[in-house]
Structure formats: structure tokens, C-alpha cells
Amino acid sequence: MAVTLAQLKAFEQIVRLGSFHAAARHLGVTQPSISQRIRELEAELGVALFTRNGPRVMMTADGQALVEYATRTLGAADDMVARFRSRDPLLGVLRIGVTETFALICLPDLVSRLEERHSQLTISVTVGDAGMISTLLNNHQLDLGVVTQPDVGSHIQQLPIGQIELGWVAGPEVRLPQAPLTPMQLATRHLIGSPESARLYATMMNWFAAGGAVPSRVSTCNSLSVTIRMVLASLAIGLLPIRVVAAELERGAAVRVPVTIPVDAHRVSLCYQVADFGPSLQSVVDVTQELIVEHRLFRSPIL
Structure with a gap:
């Protein structure tokens, strides 16, 4: 008993x-x-x-x-x-899933502002790639998610919030030619990127395929922040969201690698459970959009 x-x-x-x-x-x-x-x-x-x-x-x-x-x-x-x-997620634990790009730039401010408006709110945050966040949303394990190119069902509302610019980035010690690199030339370098399950990995491989090339040495890491550290240490060239290394690029701690073919930007959406949507969840959506604009997270803040 x-x-x-x-x-x-x-x-x-x-x-x-x-x-x-x-x-x-x-x-x-x-x-x-x-x-x-x-x-x-x-x-x-x-x-x-x-x-x-x-x-x-x-x-x-x-x-x-x-x-x-x-x-x-x-x-x-x-x-x-x-x-x-x-059906108000702000009366219990608000379950949020975000990309690491959003987490590194906006998450502390999001939690702070939600705490100001809802002092008793408890927040559970999952940081992961698009596949993981999409799956959790589909399984009703998240109330809201910031997702790159989401793959979600009809019970999830998708609100387009921008496009995140991607580019090849190297550390200051990496020797680069003056002219832009072709995919064939970059394919011979040591590269680092997201795991194969991530959208960023697919984008990288599609970029090489468009140039008729196959990279010979690709390391992977499931942490964007660790990947950035590897790139800054000049250990490998990485395909990264430009916004997360903007400060390093500005002060010369990183170098954007010029290439002959531009990398396609990723579409980002704010996703939430349709059944739970109401004034409370709308307030979370509003705060999230405010921070995206303030931090200039995306190339096109609102589409």
C-alpha cells in the first residue's frame, strides 16, 4: 500500500x-x-x-x-x-527546447525576463539539434521550441522567425589563400562539424556535393560551444552559425573563410503545442521574438 x-x-x-x-x-x-x-x-x-x-x-x-x-x-x-x-504551461513547468545558437546568445535573457513576469515559474530547458527538438515536440515532451528547419506534425504550430547565416570559419593560425576556396579545395582540409543527425551536417555535405567534392577528413562534435573552441584553436575549419562567432571575427580571434559557393542559410521557427496556446504561451512567444530582434540573432529577424 x-x-x-x-x-x-x-x-x-x-x-x-x-x-x-x-x-x-x-x-x-x-x-x-x-x-x-x-x-x-x-x-x-x-x-x-x-x-x-x-x-x-x-x-x-x-x-x-x-x-x-x-x-x-x-x-x-x-x-x-x-x-x-x-492547459496553461506557465502554471507548472514550462518545457522549452532550443538550438545551441539560441542558448548561447538569448537563453539567459529569456529566463530572466520570464522570471520577472512569472515569479513562480519553473523552466526545464533542453538544448539540442533540430532532430532532437522536433522529436520532443512531436511527442508532447516540450511546450515550445526554437528549431532549425523543424520536422513536426500538425499539432505543432510553426512561426517563422528568421534565417541564420552559416559560413566557414577558421582560427587565426590557419593558412588560407587569398582567393576564395572552391569546395574541392576545402575538401582537403581538416573540417569539424555537427554529428550526422544534425541539420548542419547535412548542409555541409550538400555544400560539398554541389561543388562535386567529398571531404576527406571530417571530425564531428555534438557541442557547438566546444566546436567553436576547436576552430578558434586552429585545429580544424568549421561550418558555423556566423552570429555565434561575430565577436571573435570582429576582434580577429577567428577568420571567415571566403568560398566560391555561398552556404545556404537555415530557416528557424518558433514552434509550440497548438492545444496549449493561449495568452500565457503568447507572452513567452512575444518575449522570445523580442530577444531575437534585440540580439540580432538572425539575418532576417522576422519573415
Whole structure:
């Protein structure tokens, strides 16, 4: 037998009202029913929760210790009911999935602004590639996602929010010719990119294919921030979102590699569960769009 919410509710009301009789009347059940719930709770926990003195009861030390647990558990249950009855993700845990580009530039500000507007909000963030975020959205495991070229079902609303510029980037120690490189020439260099499951990897291979080339040495890394460090250390040339290395390019810590064929930009969408959309989720969408514009995250902020 496990502890039940009914048992904890009976315990809570006895503590609040001071007697089994008053708790039974408040909950609309018989006093023997309340007594049975407490006996079952005490048996499950292996402790006595009350001492009885006529109609009045006093809590034992174990009863005192249980108060906080019962309050938290019942509060969480109430929050759960409110969340699903209202279909408002801001009443519970807001589950957000984002690309690493968005996470590196905008995520701290997004969390800060949501906290200002919704002080009790809890946020669960997943950072991953487009395939991962799309899958989580499709499986109802995320409320909202910032996704590159999403592959989602009809229960997910897609709001186009921009295009992210991509380019080949090298560290300052890499020797590059004066003229732009062809895919055939770049294919002989040591390259680093996202794993094969990522959209960025497919974009890289399609770029080489368009130039009739196949790269001979491609390392992969599932962390964009680590990939950037590898590029800055001049260990390999990487295909990167230009916005995330804009500061390094400006101060000369990185060099944009000129190429003869431009790399296609990635389309980015803000995606959310259609069934959960309402004023609360709209406020999250609005804040996200504000930050994208402020941080100039995309080449075309709003399409």
C-alpha cells in the first residue's frame, strides 16, 4: 500500500482544524473514514502521527515532521490539476527546447525576463539539434521550441522567425589563400562539424556535393560551444552559425573563410503545442521574438 493524497488531505485537515470530527465534516466524509485514512497512513509510514485526548488531538514529533512533506505534496497536486485543467504551461513547468545558437546568445535573457513576469515559474530547458527538438515536440515532451528547419506534425504550430547565416570559419593560425576556396579545395582540409543527425551536417555535405567534392577528413562534435573552441584553436575549419562567432571575427580571434559557393542559410521557427496556446504561451512567444530582434540573432529577424 502506498501513501495516498486522500490520506495526506485527511492529515492536513486534522492539523488545521484540530480534530478528526471537524476534518471529516470539512471533507464531507464520515469520522470513521477519516480515522481509517490516518491508521493506513501511520501503518505505511511506521509511526504514530497523533496522540488523542478526548475529541482533541495533538501531533507527535513524527506528525510535526510530516506537515512540510504533506503541504508540499498537496500543493504540487493542486498545481498539477490547475495546469492541466487550464492547459496553461506557465502554471507548472514550462518545457522549452532550443538550438545551441539560441542558448548561447538569448537563453539567459529569456529566463530572466520570464522570471520577472512569472515569479513562480519553473523552466526545464533542453538544448539540442533540430532532430532532437522536433522529436520532443512531436511527442508532447516540450511546450515550445526554437528549431532549425523543424520536422513536426500538425499539432505543432510553426512561426517563422528568421534565417541564420552559416559560413566557414577558421582560427587565426590557419593558412588560407587569398582567393576564395572552391569546395574541392576545402575538401582537403581538416573540417569539424555537427554529428550526422544534425541539420548542419547535412548542409555541409550538400555544400560539398554541389561543388562535386567529398571531404576527406571530417571530425564531428555534438557541442557547438566546444566546436567553436576547436576552430578558434586552429585545429580544424568549421561550418558555423556566423552570429555565434561575430565577436571573435570582429576582434580577429577567428577568420571567415571566403568560398566560391555561398552556404545556404537555415530557416528557424518558433514552434509550440497548438492545444496549449493561449495568452500565457503568447507572452513567452512575444518575449522570445523580442530577444531575437534585440540580439540580432538572425539575418532576417522576422519573415
